[in-house]
Amino acid sequence: MSVLPRLCLAAGLSLMGTAASAATIEVTIEQLTFKPAVVTARPGDTILWRNKDVMDHTATSKGNFDVVIPSGKSGSTVVKNSGSFDYDCRYHPNMKGRIEVGR
Numbered sequence: 001m002s003v004l005p006r007l008c009l010a011a012g013l014s015l016m017g018t019a020a021s022a023a024t025i026e027v028t029i030e031q032l033t034f035k036p037a038v039v040t041a042r043p044g045d046t047i048l049w050r051n052k053d054v055m056d057h058t059a060t061s062k063g064n065f066d067v068v069i070p071s072g073k074s075g076s077t078v079v080k081n082s083g084s085f086d087y088d089c090r091y092h093p094n095m096k097g098r099i100e101v102g103r
């Protein structure tokens with residue numbers, strides 16, 4: 001009889017925990033490609049790019065962010081606003097990605 005309310009409380013707490021904790025979303029850069037090309041995030045989440053190429057890249061969305069990701073290294077940005085953000089690499093404009101930030 002006392003089990004059900006406890007389960008409900010636990011479920012409620014875990015939902016709150018999910019909403020409050022920010023996630024890190026990883027994007028791998030390999031052979032001049034963002035993988036995955038499209039990621040979804042929530043405000044407060046971190047986007048982390050890992051560059052596996054032998055050349056430097058950037059993740060650039062004019063007016064929003066401009067992250068340099070050196071060869072073999074990583075770079076990150078925290079998304080603050082909801083919306084859809086297309087980005088590319090300043091050195092290789094054919095490289096394209098998008099971050100969909102929900103609420």
Ligand SMILES: [Cu+2]
Nearest residue numbers: 057089091092
């Ligand atoms: Cu590049």
